[in-house]
Amino acid sequence: MACLFAILTGFFPRLGLLIVWIFTNEVDQAYDTWILPLLGLIFLPLTTLVYALFYSPVGGVDGIEWFWVVLAFLLDIGALGAGARSRRGD
Numbered sequence: 001m002a003c004l005f006a007i008l009t010g011f012f013p014r015l016g017l018l019i020v021w022i023f024t025n026e027v028d029q030a031y032d033t034w035i036l037p038l039l040g041l042i043f044l045p046l047t048t049l050v051y052a053l054f055y056s057p058v059g060g061v062d063g064i065e066w067f068w069v070v071l072a073f074l075l076d077i078g079a080l081g082a083g084a085r086s087r088r089g090d
Helices: 001-012 014-024 026-030 035-042 045-054 065-088
Strands: none
Touching: 001 014, 014 026, 014 035, 014 045, 026 045, 035 045, 045 065
């Protein structure tokens, strides 16, 4: 089941974040309010999801976990840039 979720999230990160937000308490533990996850759902879904999954109530996100959060951020920014470039027609 975890592999199916990983594949689904790879193709549809917003859907993956929404599923984690509804069916688990990972997002609620990682973020104090509902505003940041909602903005993340709109603008940076993969980054928001990875941060929520790696967040620990004891120590937050630290060490090599930041590498994965930054990688997710770069993938989100790349997807935004690719969409803007395709709309521009270059």
